[in-house]
Amino acid sequence: MNRPAPMLRAHCEPLDSLDPLTALRRQFVWDEPQRLRFDGNSIGPMSLQARQAFDLVASQWHEQARFGWSRCGWFEAPLRMGDKLGVLLGAGEGQVVVCDSTSLNLHKALSLAMTARPGGGVVLMQAGGFPTDEYVAQGLCLPTSGFTLERLAGDEQALMARLARGGVAILCLSHTDYRSGERLDMARLCEQARQCGALTLFDLSHSAGAGALFLDDCGVDFAVGCGYKYLGGGPGAPGFLYVARRHQHLHRPAPWGWMGHENPLAFESDYKAHPGMRAHLVGTPGVIANVVMEAALDHWLGLDLAALWVRRAALAKTFIATLDALLPDTGLQLVTPREAQRQGGFLALRHPDAAALVERFEQAGLIISHRPPDVMRFAISPLVHRHVDVFDALVLLGAQMRGRTVPL
Ligand SMILES: Cc1ncc(COP(=O)(O)O)c(C=O)c1O
Structure with missing residues (x-):
């Protein structure tokens, strides 16, 4: 391959060859020599284990015609998967359930939090969060609810100051912002919320499977997130809900359905x-999606998570170093913080022509995602990406912006 700045690429190669985790990518369906995939949209990489689950569920379907649900473990799957996912979230057993969409789980979590604060008050969010979070909160903070939705246009420091002024009943945040990729300091915000009498609810969609989480240790009250992004549960995979044990006496789930009954089969x-x-749980679980999701979770549990998070941080560092070294004159602005602990699953660049550029990159073989108006997102996975992939992606991006082509 004819690459500019060969010294820098040569610097990346040993970072891959010396790291045993580079071999992990062989456990994924990731055979795309003509494309560099960093799509931060909605579909994480497909593990071979998840791929094989499609055959598993087909044979289970065939079997269940003879033996019924109990034989295949479908009924217990949402809770069983919840405990497996809990390992990635830093949540002890019996506090996570895998089911439904993130939106619906957010509705459940916010309803529960409101039940826990019968006196009402402010539901505090950051302005410009993911729309579904805003819609769910708007739908619940109706004038008759006793809660007022306040959307703060400000950073973490502003959230801390707002909490200190009082009146906040529930702090409802995206842990990692879907546009900037900035990850909030969960422990710090939870501590401040606790001191100010507010409950915490985090949307972990861009954090789960992208770095270490410690929900129990931070004292998070409620959390939700997606299964189809970094967790790799496949298109439309179920989301998840975390309810800290101390709130599990609030048995006022919304909505009520037979799968959440004390004894559904009575x-x-x-x-x-x-x-x-x-x-x-509300109704019958999506069994086919659950079987694939569980295979993805089982794959995670076979990995050295601490080593993976170190690799993710190292890949992000390569991204930023390459950006600084090769693209100082392209008008690109890194929006995600440089410190690894302030990053979630993707790094974001800002450019006024982001929409057109993302299309142009796609035609050249670089797949990333765009968020209006001006953000380009690079989802960097320690499971499948190498340092040389990160380097090549930025070389291609730079060449495209300067009107040249680089062969893949
Ligand atoms: C922060 C965040 N929350 C929620 C969602 C989606 O929720 P749902 O799975 O209900 O569509 C997304 C999707 O990209 C997201 O980025």
Whole structure:
């Protein structure tokens, strides 16, 4: 390959060859020599284990015709998967359930938080968060609810100051912002919220599977997130809900459905919530999606998570070093913080022509995502990306912006 700045690429090669985790990419369906994929949209990489799950679910379907649901473990899957995912979230057993969409789980979590604050108050969010979070909060903070939605146009420091002024009942945040990629300091915000009498609810969609999380240790009250991004559960995979054990006496899940009943198979006429996380299930789980999601989670649990987070940080460092070295004159602005602990699953660059550029890069073989108006997102995965991929992506990007082509 004919690459500019060969010294820098040569610097990346040993970072890959000396790291045993580079071999992990062989456990993924990732055979695309003509494309550099950094798509931060909605589909994480497909592990071979997840791929094989499609055959597994087909054979289970065939089997269940003879043996019923119990034989395949479908009924318990949402809670079983929740405990597996808990390892990645820093959540002890019995506090996570994998089910439904993030939006619906957010509705459940915010409803529960409101139940825990019967006196009402302010639901505090950051302005410009992911739309579904804003819509769910708007839908619940109706004038009759006793809660007022306040969207603060400000950073973490402004959130801390607003909490200190009082009146906030629930702090509802995206842990990693979907546009800037900035990851908030969860421990710091939780501590401040606790001191100011507010409950915490985090959307972890751009954090889960992208770095270490410590929900129990931070004292998070509620959390939700997507299964189809960095966790690799496949298109439309179920989301998840975390309810800290101390709130599990609030058995007022929304909505009520038979799968959340204390005894679903007794077919009783009156609703009685299950005492544990099962209460947050509503209807029949999406079995096919769950089987694939569970295979993805099992793949995660076979990995050295601490080493993976170190590799993610190292890949991000290569991205930023290459950006600084090769692209100082292209008008690109790094929006994500440079410190690894302030990053989630992607790095974001700002450029006024972002939309057109992302299309142009795609035609040249570099797949990234665009968020209006001017952000380009590079999802960097320690599971599949190498340092040389990061380097090549930025070389291609720079060449395209200067009107040249670089062969892949
Ligand atoms: C922060 C955040 N929350 C929620 C969602 C999506 O929620 P749902 O799975 O309900 O579509 C996304 C999707 O990209 C997101 O980025």
